[in-house]
Amino acid sequence: MSAPRRGGPARMEPAELEAFLAEPRWAGLCLEDEQGRLRAVPAWIAGGHVQGDVEVTVPAGALPAMDPAPACLVADRFESYVGIRGAILRGRLRPAEAGDEQWRLTVAKAHGFSFANTTVSL
Amino acid sequence: MSAALPPDVAAQLDGHRDITLFCRDADGHPIGYPMMISSRDGADIVFSTYRKSAKVRHIERDPRVALLSFTAAPAPDGGELVRWISMTGTAAVWQPTEAELDRVFPPAPRTADGRVPDTVGPLVRQRTLEGKRILLRVRLDEPDAVRIEEGRR
Numbered sequence: 001m002s003a004p005r006r007g008g009p010a011r012m013e014p015a016e017l018e019a020f021l022a023e024p025r026w027a028g029l030c031l032e033d034e035q036g037r038l039r040a041v042p043a044w045i046a047g048g049h050v051q052g053d054v055e056v057t058v059p060a061g062a063l064p065a066m067d068p069a070p071a072c073l074v075a076d077r078f079e080s081y082v083g084i085r086g087a088i089l090r091g092r093l094r095p096a097e098a099g100d101e102q103w104r105l106t107v108a109k110a111h112g113f114s115f116a117n118t119t120v121s122l
Numbered sequence: 123m124s125a126a127l128p129p130d131v132a133a134q135l136d137g138h139r140d141i142t143l144f145c146r147d148a149d150g151h152p153i154g155y156p157m158m159i160s161s162r163d164g165a166d167i168v169f170s171t172y173r174k175s176a177k178v179r180h181i182e183r184d185p186r187v188a189l190l191s192f193t194a195a196p197a198p199d200g201g202e203l204v205r206w207i208s209m210t211g212t213a214a215v216w217q218p219t220e221a222e223l224d225r226v227f228p229p230a231p232r233t234a235d236g237r238v239p240d241t242v243g244p245l246v247r248q249r250t251l252e253g254k255r256i257l258l259r260v261r262l263d264e265p266d267a268v269r270i271e272e273g274r275r
Contacts, residue, residue, distance in 0.1 A: 026204060028142035028190040030152040038144050038152055038188035042206045044275045059204060059273020070151035074142050078156070080237050086156050090147075 009084070012112030020075075020085055020112060021054070022047050027075035029056060029103075031093055034066060043103070045075060054089060054105045055096060063103070068094035073105055084115040124164035125265045131207055134270060135162055135191060139235070143169065143260075144188040145180045145213070152188075153180065158235075160257070161226040165265035167211075168226050169258045170246050178256065181213045187260055203274050211262040218257055223250055226257065 012020065029043035041063055043056040054073065071093035076086035090109040096102040127135070135141075144154040155177050161168045167189065171177060181187065192206035218226065227247055249255040262268060 026192065026194050026202075028144070028154055028192070030142075030144040030154055030188055030190070032152060038146070038186065038210060040142065040144050040154075040188040040190035040208050042190065042192040042194070042204050042273075044202075044204075057275050059271075059275065062271070062273060070149075072144060072152040072154045074144075074154040074156060076142075076156040078140060078237060081239055081242065084156075088154060090151065090153060 009113040009115050012085070012087075012114050016114065017087060017110060017112035018049065020077075020087055021045070021049060021089075025075055025077070027056070027073050029058065029071060029073050029093070029105075031063075031066075031069045031071035033064070039063070043073065045073070049107075051110075052107065054107060056103050056105060057101055058103060060099075060101050063100055065095065065100055068092050071105055082115050085113070087112045124166045124261060126164050127262070127265050127268055130270055131268050132162070134193075134205070134207060135159060135167070138191060138193055140191070141167075142190045143177065143213075143258075144190070145177060146184045146186070147180055148183070150184070153177075163226070165211075165262040165268075167260045167262065168216075169260070170227065170250065170255055171258060173254055173256045178215055178258070181258065182215060185213045187211055187213045189260065189262075197274055201274050203272065205270055205272050207268060207270055209262050209268055211260040213258050213260045216257040216259045217253065218250065220251060223247060223257075 030040040033039045073089040088111045091107040096104040139159040143157045147153040157169045189209040194204040197203045
């Protein structure tokens with residue numbers, strides 16, 4: 001359970017983050033393309049983990065074939081204000097198989113946040 | 123007012139205010155944050171955030187950002203359809219005057235969001251005037267070229 005605090009969102013405990021990532025969901029994926037520009041696309045996470053690799057599926061044609069690159073995956077759920085949960089995973093993205101839809105993010109940094117115990121002091 | 127967006131893009135952004143903002147961390151690598159659009163004026167999109175947040179530091183160091191808006195729904199034949207708008211732009215940290223704040227974040231929000239308690243809007247305004255919160259204004263690159271894309275899984 002995340003600790004109560006005033007102001008902004010609390011950091012998720014590792015077990016909470018693991019449970020959040022285990023739920024399949026769409027997320028936002030961003031990397032730097034070969035021209036050095038940020039490029040963001042939707043990505044489906046079938047179920048991820050804090051440690052290790054997260055397999056993601058992007059719509060066909062959304063990402064060009066490219067060498068492994070630093071990337072960030074942002075997954076969140078916003079059904080109510082106190083129900084806001086999210087995860088920010090950063091690491092290195094590489095193709096998981098032939099084609100342009102299956103990718104693998106090797107997670108180097110994982111951060112989860114929760115508004116569950118946040119006082120609305122903003 | 124900045125340049126206009128295509129009407130279907132503008133309608134999606136105005137009707138679905140959840141969005142992901144990506145910038146670069148201290149190493150120059152992508153890092154992202156879920157956000158809610160506070161207001162939009164043509165190709166200028168405005169967000170509210172804490173003055174001391176990490177994203178503000180990142181954007182002050184490098185204002186180049188990407189934005190992603192998406193919605194997903196079950197496809198009639200199975201799977202899921204996803205519609206998205208991928209944008210890039212330049213962000214500016216903006217400490218608005220009260221008059222400016224009235225324009226971009228009116229005292230009575232134009233679009234109520236049932237997920238957000240009524241107390242949040244006035245608190246955001248107050249904290250912004252106190253300088254604890256600021257606005258991020260993203261001016262989109264090539265607004266004429268922004269389009270809705272569709273795919274499936």
